[in-house]
Amino acid sequence: MVMGIVYALVNVLVFVLLAPFYDGVARRLTARVQSRKGPPLRQPYLDILKLLGKENVISAEGWPFRLAPLSAFASILAVIVLVPLGAKANILSHRADVITVVYLLALGGVSVLLGALASRNTFAMIGASREMMTMIMIEPVLAMTLIMTAVKVNSLGLQGAMAGVSASGFGLSTGLMLAVYLLALQAFVAKQPFDIAEAEIEVLEGPFIEYSGPNYALFKLSMMLKQMFYAFLFVSVFLPAAGTGVYPLDILIQLAAILAVFVLIAVVGSTNPRLRIDQAVRYYAVLIFLSLCAVGLALKGL
Amino acid sequence: MNPDPFGALFAGLGLLAASAVVSPFLAGKRRLAGTVNFLLTAAAGAAFLLASVRSLSSGAAGHATASVAVGPLSITFLADGVAGVFVGLIAVMAMAAAFYSIRYMEHYADYGLRSYYFWLPVFILGMIALVTVDDLGPGFTAAWQVMTLSSYFLIRFEHRKRGNVRSAAKYLVLMELAWLLVAGGAFLIDGHAFGHAMPEIAAGVARTGGAPLAIFLALLLIGFGLKAGVFPLGQLWLPDAHSIAPSPVSALLSGVMLKTGIYGLLRTFFFLAPASGAAFDSRAWGAVLATVGVVTLFIGTVQSVKQSDAKRLLAFSSIGQIGYIVFASGAALMMSGGPDAATQALAAIAVTGAFYHLLNHAVFKGLLFLSSGSLLFATGTKDLNKLGGLVRLMPVSAAVAGIASISISGMPPTSGFASKWAIVTSSLLGGGAGAVLVLFGIVALFTSAVTLACYVKFFGMAFTSAGTEWTVAKPVREVPASMLAPKVALAALCLVQGLFPFLFYGLIASAFRSSEGFLLHGAFPAADPSGTLSASVLGIRLAGLFGAPFNAAASPLVILAVLAVILLAASWLRKAGGGGQRTAATWLCGYQDIGNANRYADRNMFAALKGLLRWTGGKTENPGP
Numbered sequence: 001m002v003m004g005i006v007y008a009l010v011n012v013l014v015f016v017l018l019a020p021f022y023d024g025v026a027r028r029l030t031a032r033v034q035s036r037k038g039p040p041l042r043q044p045y046l047d048i049l050k051l052l053g054k055e056n057v058i059s060a061e062g063w064p065f066r067l068a069p070l071s072a073f074a075s076i077l078a079v080i081v082l083v084p085l086g087a088k089a090n091i092l093s094h095r096a097d098v099i100t101v102v103y104l105l106a107l108g109g110v111s112v113l114l115g116a117l118a119s120r121n122t123f124a125m126i127g128a129s130r131e132m133m134t135m136i137m138i139e140p141v142l143a144m145t146l147i148m149t150a151v152k153v154n155s156l157g158l159q160g161a162m163a164g165v166s167a168s169g170f171g172l173s174t175g176l177m178l179a180v181y182l183l184a185l186q187a188f189v190a191k192q193p194f195d196i197a198e199a200e201i202e203v204l205e206g207p208f209i210e211y212s213g214p215n216y217a218l219f220k221l222s223m224m225l226k227q228m229f230y231a232f233l234f235v236s237v238f239l240p241a242a243g244t245g246v247y248p249l250d251i252l253i254q255l256a257a258i259l260a261v262f263v264l265i266a267v268v269g270s271t272n273p274r275l276r277i278d279q280a281v282r283y284y285a286v287l288i289f290l291s292l293c294a295v296g297l298a299l300k301g302l
Numbered sequence: 303m304n305p306d307p308f309g310a311l312f313a314g315l316g317l318l319a320a321s322a323v324v325s326p327f328l329a330g331k332r333r334l335a336g337t338v339n340f341l342l343t344a345a346a347g348a349a350f351l352l353a354s355v356r357s358l359s360s361g362a363a364g365h366a367t368a369s370v371a372v373g374p375l376s377i378t379f380l381a382d383g384v385a386g387v388f389v390g391l392i393a394v395m396a397m398a399a400a401f402y403s404i405r406y407m408e409h410y411a412d413y414g415l416r417s418y419y420f421w422l423p424v425f426i427l428g429m430i431a432l433v434t435v436d437d438l439g440p441g442f443t444a445a446w447q448v449m450t451l452s453s454y455f456l457i458r459f460e461h462r463k464r465g466n467v468r469s470a471a472k473y474l475v476l477m478e479l480a481w482l483l484v485a486g487g488a489f490l491i492d493g494h495a496f497g498h499a500m501p502e503i504a505a506g507v508a509r510t511g512g513a514p515l516a517i518f519l520a521l522l523l524i525g526f527g528l529k530a531g532v533f534p535l536g537q538l539w540l541p542d543a544h545s546i547a548p549s550p551v552s553a554l555l556s557g558v559m560l561k562t563g564i565y566g567l568l569r570t571f572f573f574l575a576p577a578s579g580a581a582f583d584s585r586a587w588g589a590v591l592a593t594v595g596v597v598t599l600f601i602g603t604v605q606s607v608k609q610s611d612a613k614r615l616l617a618f619s620s621i622g623q624i625g626y627i628v629f630a631s632g633a634a635l636m637m638s639g640g641p642d643a644a645t646q647a648l649a650a651i652a653v654t655g656a657f658y659h660l661l662n663h664a665v666f667k668g669l670l671f672l673s674s675g676s677l678l679f680a681t682g683t684k685d686l687n688k689l690g691g692l693v694r695l696m697p698v699s700a701a702v703a704g705i706a707s708i709s710i711s712g713m714p715p716t717s718g719f720a721s722k723w724a725i726v727t728s729s730l731l732g733g734g735a736g737a738v739l740v741l742f743g744i745v746a747l748f749t750s751a752v753t754l755a756c757y758v759k760f761f762g763m764a765f766t767s768a769g770t771e772w773t774v775a776k777p778v779r780e781v782p783a784s785m786l787a788p789k790v791a792l793a794a795l796c797l798v799q800g801l802f803p804f805l806f807y808g809l810i811a812s813a814f815r816s817s818e819g820f821l822l823h824g825a826f827p828a829a830d831p832s833g834t835l836s837a838s839v840l841g842i843r844l845a846g847l848f849g850a851p852f853n854a855a856a857s858p859l860v861i862l863a864v865l866a867v868i869l870l871a872a873s874w875l876r877k878a879g880g881g882g883q884r885t886a887a888t889w890l891c892g893y894q895d896i897g898n899a900n901r902y903a904d905r906n907m908f909a910a911l912k913g914l915l916r917w918t919g920g921k922t923e924n925p926g927p
Contacts, residue, residue: 053879059888062693064704064766070876074868081864092864095841095857099723099730100714102747104861106754107713117762120691120888125767125902132755133911140748151733151740154848157855210888214876278910285914288748295744299737 004091008081011090014251015080019224020044022231022262026191029266044224051217059119059210068115069211069218075108076222080229083236084159086251087166097156098146102139108222109135115219116207127206130277131197134187137284141184142230144291145237148177148298162233166240173297178238180290185261187284188230190223191269196277231261307356307381308368311389311434314349317342318427325419335419336404343400343423350393350430357386358812367436367499377444378499380436383813384820388433388565391661394795395557395668396426398788399550402672405782406550409679410460417455418548425452425554432562438488438503439496443481450477453559456551457543469542476539480528484566487521490514504577504819511581519587522570523594530563532628533598536621537605541921544617549675552613556620557668561660564627567591571635572653572821584639584821589736591632596742599625603752605920608912610904612674612684612760616667618920619756622749623663623710629746630656630725633732633739638822640735644847647834648728650825651844655724657810662717662799666706669792670760673703676781676789677764681774686759686904690769696780700765702793707757709796712750715858715865717800720842722750723856727844731853755908763904772898801858804837 024041031038058065082096082104109131116128146161152168153160165174187194198206208219235257244250275283321342328335369376381389403422407415428449435441454477458470488494491506491514498506507515524535531540540560544552571591575582602621609615630652637649676699677692678684693700705716712718729743763769770778780786799806814826836843841857888896 052875053881055881056876056883057886058883059886060766061885062697062700062766064693070869070872071865073872074865077868078861078864092860094843094852095855095860097727097854097856099726099747099854100856100861103712103714103719103750106711106751107708110708110711110713110754110758113758113762114766117758118693118766120766120768120896120901122890122896122900122902126906128758128762129902129907129909132758133908136748136751136755136911139751140744143747144744147730147740147744150730153850154731155850155853156727156730157850157852160850160852204891213881214879218872218876278913281910281914292741292744295740296737299733299740 001091004089007085007088007090008092010251011080011083011085012077014085014255015225015228016077016221018255019221019228020048022228022258023224025259026262026266026269029263030270033267033270048217048221051220052214054213056213056215058215059121062118064114064118066215068111068118069215072108072111072115073218073222075104075111076225076229079104079108080225082158083229083232084162085232086247086254087159087163088247088250089159093158097158098143098150098161099156101146101158102143105142106135106139108226112207112219115211119210121210123204124207124209127197127209131207133277133281134194134197134284137281137288138184138187141180141284141287141291142188142233144295145177145181145233148173148291148295149237151295151298162236165238171297172302173294174238176297177291177294180287180294181234181238184284184287185230185234185265186268186272187280189227189265191265193272193275194280195274196280227265228258231258231265234261307353307386308379310349310353310356311379311381311430314346314353314393315427315430317346317349318423318430321346321423322420322427325423326416329414329416329419332407332415333404335415336407339419339423340397340400340404343426344397346426347393347397350389353381354386354390354393357381357389358383358809358816372440375440375497377441378436379434379441380500381434382818383816384568385433386816387657387661387809387813388561389430391561391664392426392429392433392558395554395664398668398672398792399554401788402553402675402785403548403550405784406675406679407548410548412462413459418459421452421455422551424448425456425551428452429558429562433565436500437498438485439498443485446481449559449562450474450481453551453555457547457555459548459551460546463546466546469539469546473539473543476528476535480525483521483525483528487518487525490518490521500574504574507574507577508579511578515578515581519570519575522566523590526563526566526570527594528563530560530567530628531621531624532594533601533621533625536598536602536624537920540621541614541617544620545611545613549613549671549678552616552675553668553671556617556671557664560620560624561664564624564631564660567628567631571631573817573819576821577819584635585735588632588635588638589738591635592629592739592742593632595625595627595629595632596745597625598622599629600745600749601918601920603749603756604915604918606756607752607759607908608920608922610686610922612677612686612689612764613671614922615686615756615760616670616674619710619753620667622753623659623667626722626725626746627656627660627663629742630659630728633725633729633742634822636739637728637732637735640732642734645732645734646825647847648732650822651724651835652728652732653814653822654807654810655721655728657813658724658803658806659721661806662709662721662796665792665796665799666709666717669702669706669789669796670710672785672789672792673699673706676785679781679785680778681770682776683774686763688769688773689764690767690901691765692770692778693765695770695778696765698786699781699789702786702789703761703765705793705796707761709800711754711757713754714856715800715862717796720800720803720856720858722746724842727854727856731847755911759904759907763907768896768901769903801862802839803842803856803858804839807837807842
């Protein structure tokens with residue numbers, strides 16, 4: 001009971017404290033690829049602290065605009081509380097399952113959209129429309145990654161589904177899903193070539209254009225958390241757990257692997273041009289089809 | 303206490319008939335007629351709720367039936383647990399709609415209300431009768447015709463508007479066809495006569511086998527499917543009819559009338575067909591229902607995203623949500639004959655999910671139609687291209703519509719989440735009864751993201767964003783308190799449905815327990831069912847199926863608590879810097895202010911997705927002024 005609560009708190013602390021660091025790594029690497037020096041690794045921490053101290057400038061009265069950053073942050077952090085970091089179940093692991101996580105991630109997306117629509121800004125709404133389409137097309141891939149392992153172990157529980165390969169071994173289905181996950185990774189974390197909703201030089205950060213100060217700090221932090229979550233999910237599902245059984249060591253191994261995923265994200269992101277939304281949507285449709293195939297293979301026991 | 307529910311039931315029907323006689327005479331004074339109608343409907347509703355409670359508490363005491371002789375024919379009524387829950391649901395929604403009508407009907411200043419206040423109570427009467435009659439002959443015919451005719455006149459209420467009479471006539475013709483299919487199909491049963499009550503029909507079904515039985519079931523599937531609005535039958539009439547009726551009527555049409563079709567399907571496939579024993583292939587029919595359901599939920603929802611008319615959007619989305627219910631029923635039927643005990647246990651979860659979603663959908667879709675009525679009342683338009691920015695002008699309506707929107711999208715911890723969780727979980731784990739169920743479950747999950755898109759659009763474009771300041775000339779005000787009250791009550795009910803799923807699991811289980819002849823009767827024992835399913839205030843949990851220590855869990859209250867704690871912390875963090883707050887104009891790169899010419903209209907939303915899914919069809923109509 002007490003340890004269950006401790007594990008949940010460790011999840012929160014590890015993610016909130018380290019997500020900006022991984023973002024710093026990605027920014028630095030992107031800069032190096034583009035022959036720039038790049039900001040120091042602590043820059044994202046400083047950004048968030050500075051934003052939190054600034055004045056909140058709001059473009060629209062009413063609760064939706066004010067609620068959006070809070071609920072975006074709350075839903076991604078709620079997901080993080082539930083997951084088995086270091087392969088340890090916590091107090092909430094048996095109160096939620098894969099479906100809860102999928103819907104909570106959608107709730108986070110909706111919060112961004114709500115804020116964008118509430119801001120009354122045309123650019124924000126273009127961004128919101130793109131964000132929603134991305135969500136519709138890319139969330140099934142995430143869901144199927146978890147469902148694929150869930151059908152193998154006959155449990156939608158997070159510990160079973162996220163243990164993935166280490167629970168059921170590598171097979172044809174896992175291999176295919178691994179490939180699909182990698183192909184979808186940039187879209188999950190909203191980096192180039194799939195940063196279509198935010199697209200700074202096109203729609204000026206899209207959904208976030210009217211947000212500033214502490215509100216924007218919350219959005220920024222939730223985006224970093226989301227990126228770290230998707231990297232963690234990849235590590236957790238597809239890399240056989242170190243399985244040392246020593247909780248801190250397991251976490252450290254996972255964190256090191258997450259760093260490697262961020263290197264990949266940064267390198268792919270800095271070397272690819274952005275796609276148009278209609279191109280991206282067709283691309284996602286192929287990914288959905290492939291992940292359906294992977295689930296089908298898993299059902300056949302392959 | 304007298305356990306017989308029929309006294310209360312007939313008293314309620316009598317009160318509705320009284321309202322149909324009295325209220326039209328007062329129609330000259332609109333509010334008075336509405337108030338009288340509401341009071342009589344509320345009294346009838348209280349009687350129906352009492353009947354509902356009695357039918358549920360009667361336990362498995364055999365058939366609770368009563369016969370009423372009408373001339374040479376006798377009509378048998380049945381009030382078992384399943385009928386009882388439907389009666390209660392209709393009563394709740396009818397009271398809300400009647401209350402809402404009092405002020406809402408002022409919107410139609412050019413039309414007299416005499417026919418409205420005659421047909422509205424008759425419509426409710428017809429629906430109650432339809433879910434309590436126990437035959438496919440005289441009782442069914444009478445109830446169906448009363449319900450169909452009254453709803454026809456309610457749908458064509460705005461008969462001077464072009465196209466409305468035609469849409470209503472289409473509805474009437476198709477519903478008569480549905481009646482013909484069901485009442486006529488019954489003659490395929492061995493030894494069937496028009497006056498037979500259900501036990502005799504069941505006995506006949508037991509003697510019928512092979513092709514006649516299959517054709518009989520297919521005819522009933524088409525007939526009730528027409529009513530419920532499954533693909534492609536629902537598309538023929540539902541969006542046209544639901545979008546032109548006055549909003550409280552639309553709320554009743556989508557909220558409860560469609561459910562009478564589901565009721566028919568439940569009675570057919572879970573009560574009547576199993577009577578034939580081995581001649582009924584539950585797995586094949588389950589596969590048919592599940593396939594129909596999954597196609598319906600996908601197509602209906604995708605078509606809904608394309609709509610810009612708020613009420614058309616809601617109507618198409620009703621088709622989609624009905625798809626979930628049909629899909630879950632079919633999945634339950636498939637799993638009921640599953641290879642192992644665990645799969646059969648999942649059948650109980652699936653059918654509970656179907657019933658639960660039916661109750662939830664009635665409330666939040668009723669609420670959404672009442673919300674669209676408020677939009678129409680306050681602004682005079684239901685075109686999402688013109689609406690926008692109403693959250694400041696209509697804060698209560700916005701909050702209520704927000705609750706309904708996140709509920710139908712299935713966001714935790716709302717009612718849509720609780721019921722869709724049961725549906726998706728059971729199908730994802732129920733692959734043993736057919737791998738296709740897992741794929742269907744994935745489609746259902748994908749479709750709920752599309753539902754989300756729909757309601758982000760509906761809520762976002764009507765209440766947030768910007769628009770009415772340029773498109774609506776008259777000053778927009780919040781709707782009167784008597785229109786808010788039923789919406790707030792339904793919103794509260796909607797929250798309860800989401801946060802305390804164990805209450806509804808208990809209700810549904812006791813409804814099935816007190817219904818004789820139910821296919822999955824054994825899956826709902828009075829004592830704790832072997833610990834697989836634990837339902838408590840903390841949520842629903844499945845454990846021990848297929849030898850896994852833990853299978854799945856949905857805990858709305860726990861999720862709510864987690865979200866609330868983080869929200870509070872984030873809200874503190876936001877203020878911690880002490881930077882203060884200031885309002886500034888929307889920033890469009892400094893050249894322009896936002897105006898009617900450069901705002902983002904509803905038709906532009908999700909263009910790429912609509913392009914990708916063009917093949918799914920779904921007629922969009924210019925909603926006019």
